[in-house]
Amino acid sequence: MKIEVGYILSYDYSMFLTSVKQLYEYVDKIVVGIDVDFKTWSGNSFEIPDSFFDEVKIFDRRNIIEFYFDSFYIPTLSPMECESRERNLVLKKLGRGWKIQLDVDEYIYDFKEVAKYLNKYWYLNILPNKTPVCIKGKLITLYRELHDGYLFIDNNEQFPFITNQTFNTHTRRNDNIKNYFSNIKVIHQSWARKEEEIMLKINNWGHRDDFDTQTYFLFWKSLTSSNYQEYKNIHPLIPKVWNELYFLPSKSIDDFICKFSNNNNQSLIDLPLIQIIKGIIKKMIGRI
Template sequence: MRTKKNIIKVGYLLSYDYKFIFNSIKQIYDFSDEIFICYDKDGKTWAGNAFEIPDNIFSKIRELDHQNKIIFYSDTFYVEKLSAIDLDTRQRNMLAQKMGKGGWHIQIDSDEYLVGFEKLAGFLRKQKYLLKSPEKTPVNFFVNFVTLFKQTEEGFFVISPFTESCFLITNVPKYTNARFPQNSFSLKLSVNNIHQSWARTQNEILQKINNWGHSTDFDTVDFYNKWDNLNQQNYTQFKNFHPIYPNDWQELKFIPAKSVEEFIVNFEKKYPQQEIEMPLKLKKRIKLYLKSLF
C-alpha cells in the first residue's frame, strides 16, 4: 500500500535481460518501501527489436513479493524515429511519474546488484528532511559501478578500479540522458553497485550491444570481437578500453567465482559496506537542512 511513509522507491526497467532481475531484487527487497517493475507492453527494445518476457518470470517475481510491495507497469516505450538513448530517457521519466512524487527515487537496471543496500536505505531515511520540499533542496547521489566484463568457468573479469560513476538516486526524478538527472547538485557515496553488464553469453552480448542506448555511438563489431577474444592470457593488455569514455575502464582484474551468486557473496566479504556519511562538511549540511525548512 502506498503511503507518505514510502521513502525508498525502487524502479526497474525490465527487458530482454529479465533473467538477472531475481538476484537484483534479493539485494533490495527487504529494505525498500515500493518496487516498480516497468516493461514494454509491445515487447520491443529501444532499437525496435522484438523480445518476449515469459509469463513464468512474472509468476516467479510475484512469489518473491511476500510483503506485497511490487507494482508492475507496462506501456508503449518504443517510438519510431526516436534514438535509443532518447527512448531510454523517455522510459525513465515515464517510470518516475508512475512511481509518484515524494520519496527517494532509485532506478536500477535488472542486471545490477546493489550490495549493502540495508545501509544505503538507512542512510537515505536519515536524510528524509530533503524530501519535505525537494524542489528547494534537489540532490542526487551517485555510487560506484563494479562492472563484470566477462565470465568464464573459473571466474569473472572485473573492471578496475571501482570508480566509474553510476547515477542512482534523486529526490527530483527528472532525467535528461538515460538516468542522468536534470538537477546538477550531485554527491558521491561510497557504495558499490555490481553490474552484470558484459558478463553474459555470446548471444546475449550481441543482443545487448545492438539494443543498448549507446549502440550507435561506437563500433559494436570491433567491441564484440575484443570482448570475445578476451582470456586469462591477454586480459592485462586491456587498458582504458571503454568504447565511449576510455578512462572509465582503466584495466581488468580477475576474481574467481563459479557463479554470479558466489561472486556477490565473495565481494561483500572482501568489500563490506561501511556506514555511509553525508559527503558534505558540517557547515554545508546545516545550510542544506535550514534550506529545507523555509
C-alpha cells in the first residue's frame, strides 16, 4: 500500500528539503501546495526564487514531487479557514493509501521505522471508508535557535497528521473518525527561526488573531541558553502545553536532528485493532 505526503509551502520554503530528506526514500508521492498568486492565508505576498524549484528538481531523482498551484487565499475566509481548505485540497491530490500531512518545518526522523509501522497496517486502506483512521504523533517543538544550540519542548504534545481519508474537519484534524496515538516523534522547527522569519510567521499563520503577537515576540527574543530555565508554561495560546524548555548544544538543524534521534528512537505504539474492529461492526449494525 502506498505512502504519500502532502505539504503546505509558502514563505518558509527554505526548510522544505530538510523535511523531505528524512522520508524521500520511503514514500511513493509528494504533493506540495503553493498559492498560485504567492499569497499567505492572511493575504500577504511572499516570494519563492526560481533557484528553489531548480534545487528541488535536481534533488527529485525519482520524479515523485509534484507542485500543486491553486488559489489558497480566499479574502472572505479567516486565515484558519484558508488553512483548513488548503489542507483538504492537497489531501484530495493524494491517492489511496496512507496520507501524511506535513508542514515544511516538520521533520520525521528515522522514517524507515515509521514506514514499516504504516505498512504493517496496509489492510486498513483496502476499504478506507469502512476503516477510517487518523493517526496522531508527538511534537518535539524547537523554540529558539541560539548561537550554541536549540531550545526545545519535549512533552506529550500530540497532533493528528496521518490518515487514510480524503477530508479533515479542521486543519489536519478529523473529528468524525477515531484518532489513535502512535508516538511517532516529529521535530517541529516552529519557532526556531530568524527574528524576521518569526515576525513573518506570527503575522500570517492561522493563529494570527488569537494572542498579542508583539508582546510574545519580545518574550521569545529575550530567551538564551543561560536564562531559559527560569520560564515555565510558555505556549502563547495554552501556556501549560509548553510547560518546560530544554537545551541541546548543536551546530545546525541537521546536527540537532542527528543528536536528538540518536538519543530518542522512534518507539512506536501499535494501533488498537480490537477497537477498530469494534467500530467497524458497530457501523455495520447501525446500517442494518
